[in-house]
Amino acid sequence: MTKDLIIVESPAKVKTIGKFLGKDYAVEASVGHVRDLPKGDMGLDEEHGYAPRYEIIKGKEDVVGRLRKAAKAANHVFLAPDPDREGEAIGWHVAELIKGQNKNVSRIQFNEITARAVKEALENPRPINQDLVGAQQARRVLDRLVGYKISPILWKHVKRGISAGRVQSVALRLIVDRERERRAFQPVEHWALKVRLAGANPPPFRADLWKVGTKTVTPGLAEIGSKDAADALVQNVRAGQFTVEGVEEKERSKSAPPPFTTSSLQQVANRALGYPAKKTMGTAQKLYEGVELGDRGTVALITYMRTDSVRIADEAKKAAHDFILSAYGPDYAPAKVRAYKTKEGAQDAHEACRPVDVALTPDSVKQFLPADQFKLYQLIWRRFVASQMSPAKFHDTIVTAKNGATLWRAKGERLLFPGFLKVQGLEAPDPDAEAEDGQNSSAQLPKLTIGEPLELQDLTSEQKFTQPPPRYTEATLVKALEEEGIGRPSTYAAIISTLQDREYVAMEEKRFAPTELGSTVSDKLVAHFATLMDIGFTAGMEAKLDEIAAGGRAWEAVIEEFMAEFIPALEKAGAEMQRATIDSGVPCPECGKPMHVKFGKNGEFLGCSGYPECKAIREFTRDDQGNILPQDKPRDEITDILCDLCGKPFAVKTPRKGRSHDPFLGCSGYPKCKNIKNFKRDEFGKIIVLEAPEEIPAGTCPECGKPMVIKTARRGSKFIACTGYPACKHTEPLPTGVACPEPGCSGQMVEKTSRRGKVFYSCSRYPDCSFSLWDRPVLGPCPKCDFPLLVEKHSKAKGSFIACGNKECDYVKEPE
Numbered sequence: 065m066t067k068d069l070i071i072v073e074s075p076a077k078v079k080t081i082g083k084f085l086g087k088d089y090a091v092e093a094s095v096g097h098v099r100d101l102p103k104g105d106m107g108l109d110e111e112h113g114y115a116p117r118y119e120i121i122k123g124k125e126d127v128v129g130r131l132r133k134a135a136k137a138a139n140h141v142f143l144a145p146d147p148d149r150e151g152e153a154i155g156w157h158v159a160e161l162i163k164g165q166n167k168n169v170s171r172i173q174f175n176e177i178t179a180r181a182v183k184e185a186l187e188n189p190r191p192i193n194q195d196l197v198g199a200q201q202a203r204r205v206l207d208r209l210v211g212y213k214i215s216p217i218l219w220k221h222v223k224r225g226i227s228a229g230r231v232q233s234v235a236l237r238l239i240v241d242r243e244r245e246r247r248a249f250q251p252v253e254h255w256a257l258k259v260r261l262a263g264a265n266p267p268p269f270r271a272d273l274w275k276v277g278t279k280t281v282t283p284g285l286a287e288i289g290s291k292d293a294a295d296a297l298v299q300n301v302r303a304g305q306f307t308v309e310g311v312e313e314k315e316r317s318k319s320a321p322p323p324f325t326t327s328s329l330q331q332v333a334n335r336a337l338g339y340p341a342k343k344t345m346g347t348a349q350k351l352y353e354g355v356e357l358g359d360r361g362t363v364a365l366i367t368y369m370r371t372d373s374v375r376i377a378d379e380a381k382k383a384a385h386d387f388i389l390s391a392y393g394p395d396y397a398p399a400k401v402r403a404y405k406t407k408e409g410a411q412d413a414h415e416a417c418r419p420v421d422v423a424l425t426p427d428s429v430k431q432f433l434p435a436d437q438f439k440l441y442q443l444i445w446r447r448f449v450a451s452q453m454s455p456a457k458f459h460d461t462i463v464t465a466k467n468g469a470t471l472w473r474a475k476g477e478r479l480l481f482p483g484f485l486k487v488q489g490l491e492a493p494d495p496d497a498e499a500e501d502g503q504n505s506s507a508q509l510p511k512l513t514i515g516e517p518l519e520l521q522d523l524t525s526e527q528k529f530t531q532p533p534p535r536y537t538e539a540t541l542v543k544a545l546e547e548e549g550i551g552r553p554s555t556y557a558a559i560i561s562t563l564q565d566r567e568y569v570a571m572e573e574k575r576f577a578p579t580e581l582g583s584t585v586s587d588k589l590v591a592h593f594a595t596l597m598d599i600g601f602t603a604g605m606e607a608k609l610d611e612i613a614a615g616g617r618a619w620e621a622v623i624e625e626f627m628a629e630f631i632p633a634l635e636k637a638g639a640e641m642q643r644a645t646i647d648s649g650v651p652c653p654e655c656g657k658p659m660h661v662k663f664g665k666n667g668e669f670l671g672c673s674g675y676p677e678c679k680a681i682r683e684f685t686r687d688d689q690g691n692i693l694p695q696d697k698p699r700d701e702i703t704d705i706l707c708d709l710c711g712k713p714f715a716v717k718t719p720r721k722g723r724s725h726d727p728f729l730g731c732s733g734y735p736k737c738k739n740i741k742n743f744k745r746d747e748f749g750k751i752i753v754l755e756a757p758e759e760i761p762a763g764t765c766p767e768c769g770k771p772m773v774i775k776t777a778r779r780g781s782k783f784i785a786c787t788g789y790p791a792c793k794h795t796e797p798l799p800t801g802v803a804c805p806e807p808g809c810s811g812q813m814v815e816k817t818s819r820r821g822k823v824f825y826s827c828s829r830y831p832d833c834s835f836s837l838w839d840r841p842v843l844g845p846c847p848k849c850d851f852p853l854l855v856e857k858h859s860k861a862k863g864s865f866i867a868c869g870n871k872e873c874d875y876v877k878e879p880e
Contacts, residue, residue, distance in 0.1 A: 069138035070172075071131060071158055073145045075849040075873040077177060080354030080362045081144075084179035092134050093849070094145065095872045098124050099157040101204065106212045113620050114205055114627070118157065123835065125807045128161055136165040142189060144182075147173035147414055148370050148554065149613060153200035156192050175377075175414040177354060177364035199612040202619035206230055206605070206626060210596065213634050214589070222584055222644045223663040226566060231551045232559045233589050234602045236568050238544055239536055240578045240586040247690040249532035254283040255294035259472060260522035261306055261465060265510040268521055271465055271472040283530045294525045301467050306518035309471065310464040317455040320484035322374035322404035323416035323448045326553035327546045329369065332447070334539040337439050338574075341538055341557035345369065347440045348417070350874065357424075357432045365424065366444055369417045370554040374404040376451075377415055380422070384452040387422045392486055398454045418448040434859075446487050456483035456490075461509045465518055476509035535575035549603030567667075580661050580668045584644050592637035595629060645673075648692045654680040661692070670694060702732060703751055709790075710737040716751070729753065738790070759787075768792040782815055800825060802841040805852035805869065809833045813841045813853070842866060848875040 067090045072078060075093045082091045099118040101107035109115040120128055135141050143158055145151035151173070159169050170189035174181040207230050214228040262268040274280065276287045276297070287293055324332070326345075333344040348369040354362040376384075381401045388397040404416075419441070426442035433441065461476040482490045536544065542556050551559055563569045568582030578586070590597045605626075611617045646661035652672040659682065662671040670692075672678040683695040700715035707714055710733050717730040717740075729751070731737040742754040759773035765786040772794075775785045784796040797814035804811040804827040811829035818824055826836035839855035846854060851870040858864050868875040 066139040068140045070142045076353035135162040141169045149200040152196035156197045176367040176420045195615040198619035232562045246532040251529040252283045255288045256526045261518040271474040274473040275471040304468040306467045308516040309466040312462040316458045319455045320450040323451045331539040345557045373406045374416045419445045450484040450487045453484035456485045457481040707731040709739045767794045806835045849873040
């Protein structure tokens with residue numbers, strides 16, 4: 065019997081969906097995108113409205129062949145990629161590729177991977193939404209145009225190989241501008257005054273200076289702006305009498321925050337768990353697609369995580385209400401079901417991110433989940449359950465004390481009813497029990513009456529200085545991007561990763577600091593592409609993409625409108641942009657000319673402006689105000705160990721900045737003699753030369769006929785080299801015995817080392833084949849998705865294990 069075919073994005077979904085659809089359906093995976101713009105050129109027809117030219121992504125030929133074969137055998141094809149613009153585009157590309165085999169194609173979408181949701185989607189198929197496809201195409205074409213047109217200008221005037229991006233360049237500007245604010249910031253001295261007071265009833269309490277006369281205490285107020293002023297105020301206070309000026313008591317309710325959107329999930333996961341946005345989205349994707357839960361099989365734990373909406377389906381609200389009644393009691397389940405309003409301008413196509421089945425508590429699935437998945441699921445589950453619970457209730461007390469012309473304030477907070485906080489483990493205190501310090505209360509305030517005298521037990525004054533605006537964390541950067549309308553929440557993780565990968569920003573104490581390269585690129589783009597780098601323009605472009613998705617505009621018209629302003633800016637920048645010259649203010653130690661900040665393959669350095677006549681270079685750092693501090697390279701330590709090739713002494717060499725390997729012994733006769741050796745020091749600091757490990761034969765040199773042996777490089781990777789070195793310098797990468805998985809490639813996977821010193825594995829036919837892996841390849845194929853190779857991975861939670869080499873497949877097994 066002919067089956068219907070469902071095509072999803074991920075192999076993980078194949079198993080989850082196949083479990084409850086049975087034998088009437090075949091399920092295949094596209095494994096993400098199958099077509100894209102070509103890698104080698106721009107791929108846009110500039111003479112005909114920038115029409116994109118798509119091609120099958122390299123390595124996806126077998127996937128496309130499998131989809132075409134399955135489509136040909138199917139009665140009806142249902143395209144079921146993720147329910148967003150990117151998923152709509154993937155469905156359209158698949159439909160274009162299989163239209164020669166089957167034209168009976170429909171689009172279905174579901175917000176959660178459950179039997180009910182999938183069957184409901186199958187009952188309500190629809191055509192592919194060309195407006196959503198157009199919005200995705202517009203974004204892709206815009207990004208390609210900006211990258212391909214601006215990057216060559218930056219290569220010429222800043223550094224070869226760098227690039228610009230339409231959205232990430234504006235995000236970079238936020239980080240650079242914040243750094244400039246910090247450097248320009250002038251701290252203001254102020255003094256914080258605190259007292260410890262006691263009334264007729266215990267306990268004593270602390271109060272802060274609130275007002276001097278009619279002036280509220282803030283940094284800059286003259287009465288607390290210096291030590292002399294603070295001392296004079298302290299003296300007057302000590303001479304005066306404290307009395308109770310006012311007591312204000314009230315009950316306050318605090319409602320739970322709404323369930324997670326993409327943005328709020330990324331922010332809270334970063335603050336609470338320390339997860340980068342990329343890790344949060346990758347972990348959430350696995351929870352959405354389905355995980356193994358023992359006897360339950362593969363179960364999807366959360367709804368779709370790329371969403372701007374805080375809306376919740378009625379059946380999910382009811383399930384949460386019933387669970388709260390059962391688990392916590394009627395006081396915790398509000399009579400009126402909680403509903404939240406999605407902010408204006410947000411895409412409300414599907415629900416907030418929530419657990420699929422609220423009855424699957426975090427504790428009930430903990431044994432089946434890796435630690436990172438469990439923590440994120442617990443975060444999502446708690447947030448959703450809390451959003452449907454009663455508000456927490458507090459008793460607030462504000463006491464105002466008077467002393468002469470000064471007013472002092474103390475605030476107390478007592479939890480009366482935990483409400484939604486119960487899901488976090490907070491309880492209301494026993495009214496008959498004495499509260500422990502800090503438990504459910506910000507301060508314990510005594511019973512006080514207006515006019516009551518107060519005893520001064522202690523008075524302190526502490527010098528403080530105002531602080532510059534903080535650098536962005538991942539959470540605060542995501543919040544800023546959302547508030548400014550830069551990009552979409554689903555793109556924030558990619559934006560942040562791109563800035564780090566291009567070395568435009570660096571993480572310092574978990575906060576983003578722009579590198580010299582990042583600041584230079586941002587300054588060049590702001591100077592020559594003011595409109596593109598304008599935050600309002602970028603937010604406006606997102607609004608135009610929304611209009612395309614809603615059917616209000618044609619995507620081709622938006623591209624033409626953009627290019628009408630972009631082309632003149634390109635031409636002007638190409639003619640007027642100057643080579644980046646950053647004067648460091650540091651004179652060259654060799655010729656006295658100014659040294660400039662330069663960008664090399666191993667990072668930033670100071671180079672003499674007299675180059676090439678003077679080739680002096682220095683490393684540097686910056687202080688908090690951005691001033692350049694040159695770093696002198698330590699002198700080489702000359703040893704008493706003689707070089708076995710030329711007889712000159714060895715010197716201890718320190719690797720250049722950016723290299724990851726340890727110090728080594730290099731011949732002092734360099735560059736004429738390039739002999740090097742590894743070493744260690746004994747407990748007295750004496751240098752001990754490390755003998756090279758026993759060399760393993762590896763065939764015959766094809767150039768000179770001498771034996772080849774396996775050697776270990778300074779950075780840790782192994783390679784094959786001729787024993788005739790240095791007369792013969794023939795080397796070969798070490799093969800792993802695993803064939804390259806690229807279709808039609810005859811290469812082998814070999815071990816190599818990156819310029820940063822990290823071992824990786826790539827095809828021996830590079831550059832003809834660019835397939836590479838960070839993990840050691842293992843002979844396949846994958847028993848789940850038939851990918852030709854597996855990889856050996858390591859994690860703190862699991863140790864060593866074997867996984868599928870296909871990132872879209874979740875196959876894992878213990879190593880043999």
